[in-house]
Amino acid sequence: MAVGWDAAAVVAQWPGLPPLAGDTSADACVVGLGASGLAAVEALCGRGLSVVGVDAGRVAAGAAGRNGGFLLGGPEPPLHDAVAAWGPTAVELYRETLAEIDTLEATLPPGVLRRTGSLRLAGLPGPAVDDVEEAAREREAVDCAAHAAALREHGIAVETYDGDLGCGIFLPDDAAVNPAVRALSIAARLEHRAALHEHTPVLRVEAGTVTTTRGVVRAPVIIVAVDGRLDQLLPQLAGRVRTARLQMLATAPTAPRLDCPVYGRWGYDYAQQGADGRLYVGGGRDLFADAEWTHATDPTPQVQEWIERVAARMAGGPVAVQDRWAASVGFTDDARALCVRVDDGVVAIGGYSGTGNLVGPVAARAAVAYATDGTVPPPYFES
Ligand SMILES: Cc1cc2nc3c(=O)[nH]c(=O)nc-3n(C[C@H](O)[C@H](O)[C@H](O)COP(=O)(O)OP(=O)(O)OC[C@H]3O[C@@H](n4cnc5c(N)ncnc54)[C@H](O)[C@@H]3O)c2cc1C
Structure with missing residues (x-):
C-alpha cells in the first residue's frame, strides 16, 4: 500500500x-x-x-x-452543531485547536505547515449531476450559513466564498500539512x-x-x-x-487549482493540493458506512472509485491516480x-x-x- x-x-x-x-x-x-x-x-x-x-x-x-493533512479549527461537528450538542465548551475546544495551529507553526521546521486557510463547500465543485445533488447542495448552503453565523458570533474569522470551486465559507485561520x-x-x-x-x-x-x-x-x-x-x-x-476505516488516494501532479484544503458534501469528501502539486483526496465513508466499520486498513474498489470521482471534480478534469491507502480512526457516539x-x-x-x-x-x-x-x-x- x-x-x-x-x-x-x-x-x-x-x-x-x-x-x-x-x-x-x-x-x-x-x-x-x-x-x-x-x-x-x-x-x-x-x-x-x-x-x-x-x-x-x-x-x-x-x-x-x-x-488529509487538514488542520481545521474545532472539533468534528461544525461549531453550531458542536455548541448545540455540548454547550459553550465546544468554543473552548475551538480556541485550543487554533492555539495548536500557532504552536505547530512556531515549532515545526519552516514550510511544513502552510497557513492557507480552508474552504468548506456546499457540495462538490462542478455542476450538480442531477436534481438530488442540486437539492443536497442547497441544504448544505443553508448549513454553511449557520456554521458561519456561529463562527462570527464567537469572534472566529470566516468569509463567504463564491468562486471557481462553488459556494461555501472560507476559514482563514486553518492550515495544511503533509x-x-x-x-x-x-x-x-x-x-x-x-x-x-x-x-x-x-x-x-x-x-x-x-x-x-x-x-x-x-x-x-x-x-x-x-x-x-x-x-x-x-x-x-x-x-x-468504534473503529472505522477512512480511505484516500494521491494523484500525479496537476495544474494548480486548490489554494487550500477543500472539503464538501458535509465534510465527507476532501482534498488538499500538496506543495508537490499532487492532489491528496479522501472521502466516501458515509456512502459505504457498513463496510467501513472495520479494523481493516486495505483500500477497497468501491470507495476508491468514489474518491476518484471526487478527485476529478476537485481537479476540474481527469486525474491520474498514483497511490491509494487507508487507515483506522476511532469514533464516539x-x-x-x-x-x-x-x-x-x-x-x-x-x-x-x-x-x-x-x-x-x-x-x-x-x-x-x-x-x-x-x-x-x-x-x-x-x-
Ligand atoms: C484517511 C484519513 C484522513 C483523515 N484526515 C484528517 C484530516 O485531514 N484532519 C484531521 O484533523 N484528521 C484527519 N483524520 C483523522 C486523524 O488522522 C486522526 O484523528 C489522528 O491521526 C489520530 O492521531 P493519533 O496519534 O491519536 O492516532 P494514530 O495516528 O492512529 O496513531 C496511533 C499509533 O498507535 C500505534 N499503535 C496502535 N496499536 C498499537 C499497539 N498495540 N502497540 C503499539 N502501538 C500501537 C499505531 O501504529 C499508530 O502509529 C484522518 C484520518 C484518516 C485515516
Missing part, C-alpha cells in the same frame, strides 16, 4: 528508531507514536519526567501520517529527550506495566494514544469508541473525544471521529495533566 505523503524526503529518508531492547522503566510510558502520542511525550518531557514511547510500527504509520512530515519532524525533535521505539507492538496495558513483544516497560504514568486501535488494546473501551482514566495512572485518549490532527495533541496534554497531577480533563472531552 503506497502512501502518497511518504514520497517527501523527510519520510523517505527517515532513519528509523530502534525497537525496545528488553525490559526497562521510566517515569512515564506513551503507547502509540502518532501526532497525539508525540504530543504526550513532549508534555511529559516538559514536566521533567523520563519517558519511554513505543509504537507497533513506524512513527505515524497509522492515521497520523496517512490523513501529516507524515509533521509527525516525523516532531519525533526527530524528541528522540534525544525521550526513549522512542518503533516496531514494538504493545500486547497489554495494566497499571504500572506496558507489556510489548520486545520487553516490559514499568512506569507509574501511562498514556495510551492509539485512537483507531483503542478498542483492541483496551477492550474495556469497546462500547465507547457524540463525537466528543475520550480522555479517560482506565486504571491507576493509565489514561487513554482517542475517538476523534476523524478529526484528530489538532484535537489529538490537545487531548494528549489533558491526559498528561490528568495522569500526573489529577487535573480533571475539560468538559469538551469525555473523561
Whole structure:
C-alpha cells in the first residue's frame, strides 16, 4: 500500500528508531507514536519526567501520517452543531485547536505547515449531476450559513466564498500539512529527550506495566494514544469508541487549482493540493458506512472509485491516480473525544471521529495533566 505523503524526503529518508531492547522503566510510558502520542511525550518531557514511547510500527504509520493533512479549527461537528450538542465548551475546544495551529507553526521546521486557510463547500465543485445533488447542495448552503453565523458570533474569522470551486465559507485561520512530515519532524525533535521505539507492538496495558513483544516497560504514568486501535488494546473501551476505516488516494501532479484544503458534501469528501502539486483526496465513508466499520486498513474498489470521482471534480478534469491507502480512526457516539482514566495512572485518549490532527495533541496534554497531577480533563472531552 503506497502512501502518497511518504514520497517527501523527510519520510523517505527517515532513519528509523530502534525497537525496545528488553525490559526497562521510566517515569512515564506513551503507547502509540502518532501526532497525539508525540504530543504526550513532549508534555511529559516538559514536566521533567523520563519517558519511554513505543509504537507497533513506524512513527505515524497509522492515521497520523496517512490523513488529509487538514488542520481545521474545532472539533468534528461544525461549531453550531458542536455548541448545540455540548454547550459553550465546544468554543473552548475551538480556541485550543487554533492555539495548536500557532504552536505547530512556531515549532515545526519552516514550510511544513502552510497557513492557507480552508474552504468548506456546499457540495462538490462542478455542476450538480442531477436534481438530488442540486437539492443536497442547497441544504448544505443553508448549513454553511449557520456554521458561519456561529463562527462570527464567537469572534472566529470566516468569509463567504463564491468562486471557481462553488459556494461555501472560507476559514482563514486553518492550515495544511503533509501529516507524515509533521509527525516525523516532531519525533526527530524528541528522540534525544525521550526513549522512542518503533516496531514494538504493545500486547497489554495494566497499571504500572506496558507489556510489548520486545520487553516490559514499568512506569507509574501511562498514556495510551492509539485512537483507531483503542478498542483492541483496551477492550474495556469497546462500547465507547468504534473503529472505522477512512480511505484516500494521491494523484500525479496537476495544474494548480486548490489554494487550500477543500472539503464538501458535509465534510465527507476532501482534498488538499500538496506543495508537490499532487492532489491528496479522501472521502466516501458515509456512502459505504457498513463496510467501513472495520479494523481493516486495505483500500477497497468501491470507495476508491468514489474518491476518484471526487478527485476529478476537485481537479476540474481527469486525474491520474498514483497511490491509494487507508487507515483506522476511532469514533464516539457524540463525537466528543475520550480522555479517560482506565486504571491507576493509565489514561487513554482517542475517538476523534476523524478529526484528530489538532484535537489529538490537545487531548494528549489533558491526559498528561490528568495522569500526573489529577487535573480533571475539560468538559469538551469525555473523561
Ligand atoms: C484517511 C484519513 C484522513 C483523515 N484526515 C484528517 C484530516 O485531514 N484532519 C484531521 O484533523 N484528521 C484527519 N483524520 C483523522 C486523524 O488522522 C486522526 O484523528 C489522528 O491521526 C489520530 O492521531 P493519533 O496519534 O491519536 O492516532 P494514530 O495516528 O492512529 O496513531 C496511533 C499509533 O498507535 C500505534 N499503535 C496502535 N496499536 C498499537 C499497539 N498495540 N502497540 C503499539 N502501538 C500501537 C499505531 O501504529 C499508530 O502509529 C484522518 C484520518 C484518516 C485515516
